[in-house]
Amino acid sequence: MIVEVDGGQHNESQRDKARDQWLTDRNYRVLRFWNNDVMSNMNGVLEMIASALQAETPPHPPAFGGRPLPAGGER
Numbered sequence: 001m002i003v004e005v006d007g008g009q010h011n012e013s014q015r016d017k018a019r020d021q022w023l024t025d026r027n028y029r030v031l032r033f034w035n036n037d038v039m040s041n042m043n044g045v046l047e048m049i050a051s052a053l054q055a056e057t058p059p060h061p062p063a064f065g066g067r068p069l070p071a072g073g074e075r
Helices: 014-025 035-040 042-055
Strands: 002-006 030-034
Touching: 002 035, 014 030, 030 035, 030 042, 035 042
Parallel strands: 002 030
Antiparallel strands: none
16 A cells, blocks of 8 residues: 655646556555645544555465465464
8 A cells, every 4th residue: 555645736647647557557555645634634644544454455465486475474
């Protein structure tokens, strides 16, 4: 997960959209917050990040030899 804090100059940025698509295609999730939201409502921003983390089921990247890594410390 990637958390980005943006100012107004990023509103409708085609470059940001292209980068977000590149990241999404590689299984990253991008959460974007405006600067003023972070400064004036930090608790709300942190709650949204925590909620997004709890909702995610992280992918298990393949280990050496193509086998998935064990989940939750399993061997």
